[in-house]
Amino acid sequence: MAERRILQTEQISGHPGPVAGAGVQRDFEVCKLIDTTTCIGCKACEVACVEWNDMPFQPTMFDNTYQTMPETNWNYWNLIKFNEHVREDGTLMWLMRKDQCMHCADPGCLDACPADGAIVKYANGIVDFQQENCIGCEFCVSGCPFNIPRFNKETKKVYKCTLCSDRVGQGLEPACIKSCPTGCLHFGTKEDMKMLAEGRAKQLRDVSGFKDAGVYDPEGVGGTHVIYVLHDAANPQIYGGLPKDPSVSFAYKAWKSILKPIGLIGASLGFVGVLFHYVFEGPRREQPEVPPRKPESSSGRREG
Amino acid sequence: MDSALGRLQEKDPEIFKRLGRTVVHEGELPRHSVYTRFLHWAYGVFFFLALISGFAIYLPFLFRVFAPVFGGPAHTRMLHPWFGLGFVFFFGLQALNWLGPMTWTEADTHWIKNPRQAVFNDDLVEAEDVGMFNGGQKLQFWEITIGSVVYLVTGIIMWAGARTFGAMLVAISYVLHDISALVMLFGIFVHVYLSTIGQPGTMQAMTRGTVSEAWGWTHAPAWYRYMTGRDPRQALEQERQRRTARERALEQLARQSGK
Numbered sequence: 001m002a003e004r005r006i007l008q009t010e011q012i013s014g015h016p017g018p019v020a021g022a023g024v025q026r027d028f029e030v031c032k033l034i035d036t037t038t039c040i041g042c043k044a045c046e047v048a049c050v051e052w053n054d055m056p057f058q059p060t061m062f063d064n065t066y067q068t069m070p071e072t073n074w075n076y077w078n079l080i081k082f083n084e085h086v087r088e089d090g091t092l093m094w095l096m097r098k099d100q101c102m103h104c105a106d107p108g109c110l111d112a113c114p115a116d117g118a119i120v121k122y123a124n125g126i127v128d129f130q131q132e133n134c135i136g137c138e139f140c141v142s143g144c145p146f147n148i149p150r151f152n153k154e155t156k157k158v159y160k161c162t163l164c165s166d167r168v169g170q171g172l173e174p175a176c177i178k179s180c181p182t183g184c185l186h187f188g189t190k191e192d193m194k195m196l197a198e199g200r201a202k203q204l205r206d207v208s209g210f211k212d213a214g215v216y217d218p219e220g221v222g223g224t225h226v227i228y229v230l231h232d233a234a235n236p237q238i239y240g241g242l243p244k245d246p247s248v249s250f251a252y253k254a255w256k257s258i259l260k261p262i263g264l265i266g267a268s269l270g271f272v273g274v275l276f277h278y279v280f281e282g283p284r285r286e287q288p289e290v291p292p293r294k295p296e297s298s299s300g301r302r303e304g
Numbered sequence: 305m306d307s308a309l310g311r312l313q314e315k316d317p318e319i320f321k322r323l324g325r326t327v328v329h330e331g332e333l334p335r336h337s338v339y340t341r342f343l344h345w346a347y348g349v350f351f352f353l354a355l356i357s358g359f360a361i362y363l364p365f366l367f368r369v370f371a372p373v374f375g376g377p378a379h380t381r382m383l384h385p386w387f388g389l390g391f392v393f394f395f396g397l398q399a400l401n402w403l404g405p406m407t408w409t410e411a412d413t414h415w416i417k418n419p420r421q422a423v424f425n426d427d428l429v430e431a432e433d434v435g436m437f438n439g440g441q442k443l444q445f446w447e448i449t450i451g452s453v454v455y456l457v458t459g460i461i462m463w464a465g466a467r468t469f470g471a472m473l474v475a476i477s478y479v480l481h482d483i484s485a486l487v488m489l490f491g492i493f494v495h496v497y498l499s500t501i502g503q504p505g506t507m508q509a510m511t512r513g514t515v516s517e518a519w520g521w522t523h524a525p526a527w528y529r530y531m532t533g534r535d536p537r538q539a540l541e542q543e544r545q546r547r548t549a550r551e552r553a554l555e556q557l558a559r560q561s562g563k
Binding site for chain 2: 114115116133134135136137138139141142143144145147151156249250251252255260261263264266267268269270271273274277278281282283284285286287288
């Protein structure tokens, strides 16, 4: 991948020692790692997100849990979901999961979107909405297996977590990562985060007795650029509705990319059909019409 | 012919009888009342508005072609559902208006089971049992009726979106809405062709509201019999003979004056 090195320094004139920054970037894909096992539900990340993205405060809904509001909102992209889970042995687990866009490698929102340039996926894996190109059709909401895009009724545009693409583009970590006090949030290359997550999952299995602990990086959407360490990777749905096997709908895959163009060609055959009907067969006129010429010439009516 | 015209617009709303008129000239039959014609062009306009605005959203490579027609992509998306509602509303009224003449009969089964006569011009006139609408027309009518219901239901689901109806239902609606549009797109080519250059003399049925008697005994013989009480085949034969006699007379006249 030559293009990613275009602006990387290779040689510096009169410079002692190795070139600064050489070989720094091994993997271009970024990743956010969320370790649900060390999250304490302090919501610092929620505040950091609202602050950095300069979003107004809004009324919330108290639903007798510690959760700030029931769902993320068009101006609230990052929400800790609090779930009380009763295990088989009757003991209680208080699960806290930071819910936001998963930045899928194979994003369903992007597949579903009909508007040119409204959703882009950067080479580093960030999936970003470009509101100026959004037409407000909300197909992305239907295409997303994680139920993330949120519609603003006033602007008729859809919003979601940008993985702080504005910060990451400048070499900074996302705002939520910066604010996390327990270090349950990590940011780095996909490769590194995967390794870190697997290590932590192994530790949970071997040392902490969570024999089903694992990493959530679902295959169905080609992997995600936000990954979780879960105590119980076999049942992600207990963490506030994390889908077990997310995938993109047939409607936005095979139907949209293959069958729709074929269907359009098929329907256009109606035009081709009537055009050549007129050319080959001609109109059907009211009778009696002027009779065709007698068969002395070869240009009579249909012959067989 | 006044009685036939009266019978034609018997059930129409009073206002349309006052708003417009159907003038039946010598040698013509009244075919569509003012109300019927109004509905046809109302949903016709909405159909093409919805079709073209829908094209923009249909495929990425059509997006930049059709979206500017309606003032940009966001406008197109905003207008399309209203165009669609307009179409379904007016077509719905037409469907109620035409429930009677569009009822499927034995003659339509015959017509549809013999696609050769529908495509090729081997027979000069339609089968004698073909009424006001033939099997093909009725097939298209019922296709559009069912398609409109599909449009309406799936359209409302997509309009309210996944946050109301859930992702799965919207995805299914997306496919069904497309299929309905594709079938109707195929049909509109055939419809426009047959009502204009494909069968000359048809178009005026939906503009002035009348067709020639010759059109009647050619394309809708049973309807001709119903409207005039005459036998369509006999009427055609008489017309043939009248024309032959007229030509002969003209020829004779020409020969005499040439002498």
